[in-house]
Amino acid sequence: MIAAWNRFFHQPADARIPAMIRIGLASLVLINLTAHYPNLEKWFGESGVLPQGLPHLPEGSWQWTLLDGVPQTPLALQVCFWIFVLQTVCLLLGLASRCSAVAVFIWIVSFQHRNQLILDGEDKVMRLIAFFLIFMPLAEIWSVDAWLLRRGKSQAEPYQSQASPWAQRMLQYFMVLVMFATGLWKFAGESWRDGTALYYVARIDDLFGRFWVPHYFFDTRWTVRAMTWSVLYVELVIPFLIWIPRARRFSLLVLLAFHLSNEWAMHLFLFHWVMLCGWLSFLKREDLDAVARVWRKLTGRSVPVRLS
Amino acid sequence: MKPPLTITWLQYAFANAVVVVLLPLLTLQGMPPIDWAWSWFQWPKAAAKEEEEEFEQEREPNPVAGQIYVWTSPLLDATGTWTGPWLMFAPEPDSTNHRIRAEIEFRDGRQVLWRSPEWPELSCWRRFCLSRDLEYVDALGGIADRSPEKLALWSVLADYLAREQRTNPEPAGAPQSVRFIVEEATIANPRVEGWQPMSQLYPRDDERVVMTRTFPLPPKVPSNKTLPASGGAP
Numbered sequence: 001m002i003a004a005w006n007r008f009f010h011q012p013a014d015a016r017i018p019a020m021i022r023i024g025l026a027s028l029v030l031i032n033l034t035a036h037y038p039n040l041e042k043w044f045g046e047s048g049v050l051p052q053g054l055p056h057l058p059e060g061s062w063q064w065t066l067l068d069g070v071p072q073t074p075l076a077l078q079v080c081f082w083i084f085v086l087q088t089v090c091l092l093l094g095l096a097s098r099c100s101a102v103a104v105f106i107w108i109v110s111f112q113h114r115n116q117l118i119l120d121g122e123d124k125v126m127r128l129i130a131f132f133l134i135f136m137p138l139a140e141i142w143s144v145d146a147w148l149l150r151r152g153k154s155q156a157e158p159y160q161s162q163a164s165p166w167a168q169r170m171l172q173y174f175m176v177l178v179m180f181a182t183g184l185w186k187f188a189g190e191s192w193r194d195g196t197a198l199y200y201v202a203r204i205d206d207l208f209g210r211f212w213v214p215h216y217f218f219d220t221r222w223t224v225r226a227m228t229w230s231v232l233y234v235e236l237v238i239p240f241l242i243w244i245p246r247a248r249r250f251s252l253l254v255l256l257a258f259h260l261s262n263e264w265a266m267h268l269f270l271f272h273w274v275m276l277c278g279w280l281s282f283l284k285r286e287d288l289d290a291v292a293r294v295w296r297k298l299t300g301r302s303v304p305v306r307l308s
Numbered sequence: 309m310k311p312p313l314t315i316t317w318l319q320y321a322f323a324n325a326v327v328v329v330l331l332p333l334l335t336l337q338g339m340p341p342i343d344w345a346w347s348w349f350q351w352p353k354a355a356a357k358e359e360e361e362e363f364e365q366e367r368e369p370n371p372v373a374g375q376i377y378v379w380t381s382p383l384l385d386a387t388g389t390w391t392g393p394w395l396m397f398a399p400e401p402d403s404t405n406h407r408i409r410a411e412i413e414f415r416d417g418r419q420v421l422w423r424s425p426e427w428p429e430l431s432c433w434r435r436f437c438l439s440r441d442l443e444y445v446d447a448l449g450g451i452a453d454r455s456p457e458k459l460a461l462w463s464v465l466a467d468y469l470a471r472e473q474r475t476n477p478e479p480a481g482a483p484q485s486v487r488f489i490v491e492e493a494t495i496a497n498p499r500v501e502g503w504q505p506m507s508q509l510y511p512r513d514d515e516r517v518v519m520t521r522t523f524p525l526p527p528k529v530p531s532n533k534t535l536p537a538s539g540g541a542p
Binding site: 009010035036038039042043047048049050051054061062063064105106108109113117118119120121124127128131135163164166167169170173174177178180181182184185186188189190191192194196197199200201202203204205206207209210211215218219221267269 | 315319320323324326327330331334335338339340381382383385386387388389390391392393394395396397398399400401402403405427428432435436437439440442443444445446447448460461464465468471495498499503505506507510
């Protein structure tokens with residue numbers, strides 16, 4: 001049992017996976033910040049829709065925000081914002097990776113706690129991925145840190161991590177939990193069980209209708225039912241299938257199709273991209289090697305990859 | 309427990325402690341209480357006895373799960389790892405579309421009509437940029453939600469809009485009142501009303517005043533001074 005525990009949580013894995021999650025998350029945080037910038041004062045400032053006089057943290061909670069500790073001026077808010085941007089860029093580049101990851105997490109928490117009225121599920125997932133990222137081996141590859149450490153040295157196994165991947169395992173569990181929990185909550189709803197839930201979703205006019213979708217699919221009883229139940233299938237079955245080695249790639253492909261099709265049809269800001277960033281934690285060395293092989297075949301360019 | 313070679317004892321103990329503490333807490337926060345989640349098992353039996361609505365009312369949060377949540381929430385709040393339940397279009401998706409309209413009156417007689425975005429008319433890019441506005445409008449709530457916390461939010465929004473829309477910095481141009489009206493359209497239950505085509509527009513024919521914010525008279529200022537241009541709302 002202890003051996004199994006150690007194998008699962010602590011056996012080193014491929015160093016590229018944490019690097020991909022780091023780069024993916026930092027990119028998404030930067031996009032999020034870019035979208036925030038024009039309305040910074042409106043959402044977080046003293047002359048915005050939630051000034052400090054109004055309780056912005058739940059009563060009796062232990063939540064905190066650095067923004068409560070700085071002067072309530074537009075300049076101070078701008079300074080905080082640009083420090084956040086700078087540290088996210090450092091995380092993206094892998095410069096002082098661990099410190100940058102801690103700082104980005106603290107800023108994410110601070111901005112999210114300052115105004116919870118504008119949060120959605122994606123923000124919670126983003127915050128938790130940032131939390132797990134702190135404990136991942138971030139500086140081993142594809143980072144300025146790695147470049148500085150290995151300058152002039154060659155490595156036999158450049159993609160083999162030397163650190164315990166327990167935080168990546170935690171992220172895997174978290175992603176599965178999000179999927180399965182929402183599936184269970186849905187299963188308790190009558191419209192999900194009787195197959196009409198997507199009838200409503202397709203008619204919510206602030207979310208649905210990003211790009212063109214055939215109306216037939218959402219006007220016809222059997223297609224609506226099939227799609228509604230397929231959502232339940234993905235959310236209730238894939239969280240189990242993904243742990244089975246032979247079903248892992250299939251599960252990841254289903255999840256990719258699920259998130260991209262939802263992204264096509266609905267306006268959910270960065271939700272599906274944040275989820276896909278989290279699902280990266282389930283990739284393995286052989287997947288990346290396979291992608292590299294396909295890439296080499298398509299482009300004729302060689303990719304430095306260990307094929308064994 | 310013997311740590312693997314790639315990790316120190318301290319790191320190993322810390323990692324295992326985080327795993328052992330955080331995994332159950334994340335699960336507890338995100339999952340529905342067990343009795344609630346599996347209530348559909350009881351559905352046929354209960355439906356035979358009583359009406360669906362009455363059965364819905366019987367669903368109570370699990371007291372044990374609630375108590376554990378109360379005990380552990382300080383840790384989750386302080387570490388920034390709180391999540392709450394994962395309700396994404398669950399247990400039922402929204403069945404209303406709503407918009408907000410604000411009628412703003414200034415003391416010089418100027419009237420401004422402000423509307424929350426008309427989502428289907430916006431481009432993809434605009435909708436992407438305004439995603440936070442969408443969450444905010446949703447958080448303000450629909451017609452039915454008139455809790456004191458929500459009224460406080462409406463009041464601050466009134467101040468914000470009055471400041472934004474004010475063009476006359478003189479005391480005479482100060483805001484007088486902001487009236488918020490929520491327009492709501494209900495997506496009819498297809499099992500009851502029949503399946504409506506997706507292209508059919510749902511008229512927002514249910515509209516109600518959720519709040520009127522009246523501003524007091526601005527303080528008198530000496531004749532050689534004016535109020536700041538950005539100000540207005542007290």
